């Protein structure tokens with residue numbers, strides 16, 4: 209079966225669920241807490257029922273619910289998460305215009321030795337990347353990070369020898385314990401290559417219920433090879449704040465579509481941890497509470513509806529439409545920036561990233577196009593979403 213037809217089958221069949229976590233060789237579940245009563249909004253008594261997993265051959269033990277700090281500006285949420293027992297925290301040099309690391313460092317100061325801390329570099333050369341790492345350590349107020357990632361690589365060619373040398377040099381200098389690569393797309397080719405690369409210890413990949421079945425295979429393969437796997441974009445675009453007033457999204461939000469999406473991801477036994485974004489105490493509590501409630505038929509039903517709701521505008525960042533735009537626009541990137549605004553409620557981040565594009569891409573307008581040449585096999589309304597990005601972000 210071709211990859212395209214396999215993807216269409218996936219869509220036609222609705223959700224494809226990963227193998228149950230009971231097959232895990234690296235998981236150990238804590239004693240389950242009592243399920244919450246209907247309508248209960250705080251975490252169950254006795255505290256969160258964390259699951260602990262091992263991040264591949266690194267041997268790092270982490271809670272399966274980690275914390276993606278990218279859009280968190282309130283350090284007290286990060287601090288409380290660490291106090292409640294979350295042990296994995298992820299940031300990057302570029303988040304929040306360079307200010308996110310400072311907030312994370314301050315929030316985790318008391319707990320630094322008890323948590324696994326990762327950051328990332330977008331440096332394009334060994335020298336630039338290592339200079340960014342020094343800046344990261346300064347901002348995080350720590351001598352080392354546990355994992356240092358090359359940020360946002362989508363092709364094998366982007367993981368250059370020069371950058372791999374930077375990872376090795378950082379390990380040798382004791383500035384990072386482990387080396388990683390993060391990827392938003394291109395996993396079909398990139399992840400098998402990373403799985404075989406002895407210089408890479410951990411892979412941070414986008415992964416959620418909207419993605420095609422090959423993602424389960426490449427994640428399982430990398431896990432078997434001993435790589436630690438961390439999942440991001442687990443809630444498929446968030447929709448926590450974005451598109452307020454959209455009745456479909458509002459309803460799904462109330463019904464718990466986001467936590468169902470999180471639990472769907474956590475069923476995959478090859479994953480070490482996840483890094484959902486959490487910006488306030490309510491989101492932290494909602495995620496913590498779900499740790500004691502297994503994924504069930506109700507979640508499956510909610511996600512099937514959610515998939516239909518988000519299909520016209522949620523880009524899975526599969527990269528399949530690369531090169532199709534007649535004006536050469538980087539569709540996958542632009543649609544990710546729309547997700548920052550609409551899904552995560554982070555308009556500034558989306559606009560900041562958009563304005564970093566090539567000036568000819570920033571000034572391009574889909575309304576001047578005689579017809580969209582981009583075909584999305586997942587049903588994303590590309591021209592409409594691109595026009596939305598231009599209306600939202602362009603000067």
Ligand code: SF4
Nearest residue numbers: 523524526527529584
């Ligand atoms: S628009 Fe569609 S084909 Fe293009 S990257 Fe997004 S999901 Fe893939």
Ligand code: SF4
Nearest residue numbers: 533534574577580581
């Ligand atoms: S409508 Fe927009 S995305 Fe589609 S081909 Fe034209 S410029 Fe590219």
